[in-house]
Amino acid sequence: MRVYVAGHRGMVGGAILRKLQARGIETLTRTHAELDLTDQKAVTEFMAAERPDAVVLAAAKVGGIQANNTFPAQFIYENLMIEANVIHQAYAAGVARLLFLGSSCIYPKLAPQPMAEDALLTGTLEPTNEPYAIAKIAGIKLCESYNRQYGTDYRSVMPTNLYGPGDNFHPQNSHVLPAMLRRFHEAVQSGAPEVVVWGTGTPMREFLHVDDMAEASLFVMDLDRAAYEANTQPMLSHINVGTGQDVTIAELARMVAEVTGFTGEIRFDSSKPDGTPRKLMDVGRLRDMGWQASIALRDGIAETYRWFLDNAAELREA
Ligand SMILES: NC(=O)C1=CN([C@@H]2O[C@H](COP(=O)(O)OP(=O)(O)OC[C@H]3O[C@@H](n4cnc5c(N)ncnc54)[C@H](OP(=O)(O)O)[C@@H]3O)[C@@H](O)[C@H]2O)C=CC1
Numbered sequence: 001m002r003v004y005v006a007g008h009r010g011m012v013g014g015a016i017l018r019k020l021q022a023r024g025i026e027t028l029t030r031t032h033a034e035l036d037l038t039d040q041k042a043v044t045e046f047m048a049a050e051r052p053d054a055v056v057l058a059a060a061k062v063g064g065i066q067a068n069n070t071f072p073a074q075f076i077y078e079n080l081m082i083e084a085n086v087i088h089q090a091y092a093a094g095v096a097r098l099l100f101l102g103s104s105c106i107y108p109k110l111a112p113q114p115m116a117e118d119a120l121l122t123g124t125l126e127p128t129n130e131p132y133a134i135a136k137i138a139g140i141k142l143c144e145s146y147n148r149q150y151g152t153d154y155r156s157v158m159p160t161n162l163y164g165p166g167d168n169f170h171p172q173n174s175h176v177l178p179a180m181l182r183r184f185h186e187a188v189q190s191g192a193p194e195v196v197v198w199g200t201g202t203p204m205r206e207f208l209h210v211d212d213m214a215e216a217s218l219f220v221m222d223l224d225r226a227a228y229e230a231n232t233q234p235m236l237s238h239i240n241v242g243t244g245q246d247v248t249i250a251e252l253a254r255m256v257a258e259v260t261g262f263t264g265e266i267r268f269d270s271s272k273p274d275g276t277p278r279k280l281m282d283v284g285r286l287r288d289m290g291w292q293a294s295i296a297l298r299d300g301i302a303e304t305y306r307w308f309l310d311n312a313a314e315l316r317e318a
Pocket residue numbers: 006007008009010011012013031032033035036037038057058059060061062078082101102103104159160161162163166167168175
């Protein structure tokens with residue numbers, strides 16, 4: 001068994017790689033510089049030469065609300081190309097099993113909460129990340145279409161907002177949790193009296209630690225085909241992954257202040273977008289199959305902050 005992990009230097013791909021290696025499973029990797037997954041010819045040659053037994057597709061153009069809003073063309077183009085190339089060439093090379101990572105932003109902006117898998121394609125998407133969401137929906141539909149036409153076993157998991165070691169801490173382009181950890185930390189270092197948090201503080205988000213996400217990914221990969229198919233439908237085949245609990249951005253800011261030791265004022269900048277008001281996952285499908293998250297948010301934030309402190313000198317620049 002040899003598993004190709006696409007995006008192994010990213011937060012999620014890295015966590016999945018570590019778990020596979022800890023289980024003694026042979027892995028195959030290429031950095032972005034070695035293999036640009038938007039390059040059809042390069043992906044074709046790679047898959048044909050390597051013929052892995054299984055693929056984890058954790059490579060993507062990823063970013064927070066502002067990155068999505070600023071670079072919409074890159075988010076739709078790169079993600080569509082990566083998915084089309086990897087999924088089609090996996091099929092062409094005879095790869096039996098593939099796991100595609102989507103995102104909770106596939107669901108309509110005002111979907112009933114918590115959002116069950118069947119909320120997909122029932123309403124209008126959140127405008128700040130619509131291009132990325134459309135690409136992620138296309139990824140699910142690629143897997144389903146190849147399964148239906150060619151009999152492949154390509155599965156999809158939809159993670160809620162993730163965080164943890166290996167995250168992107170870029171001040172503008174990252175997601176909220178790493179952005180806050182960095183901003184509150186820098187405020188403590190400089191003695192700043194206030195920290196600015198984007199938006200109104202009222203949106204609600206659900207946060208899952210990346211090690212839980214990696215466990216869930218392997219759990220779904222490992223299910224036998226009959227079990228996966230018994231719990232999904234051919235045209236509604238994705239599985240939500242989350243904790244089933246959410247917090248407001250204001251509550252999150254207070255947690256991050258506590259973890260970093262910031263005691264000043266927290267100011268909300270309502271000129272910045274809030275995005276979706278709430279996106280809580282209905283995780284019943286995965287729970288009924290036998291998996292649930294185990295890392296508490298407060299503990300996960302403290303552990304991620306320790307990782308940030310240990311790695312601050314070598315943070316990613318994008
Ligand atoms: N982080 C989150 O909160 C969430 C993430 N997800 C999904 O989980 C998956 C992993 O996300 P995450 O680990 O956070 O993202 P990261 O940005 O940490 O990792 C993505 C990886 O993909 C690689 N990559 C991007 N473009 C290409 C390309 N053209 N060719 C080859 N490699 C490429 C990146 O390499 P390089 O850095 O060198 O470009 C990077 O290693 C993605 O599908 C994402 O959509 C879903 C929900 C929430």
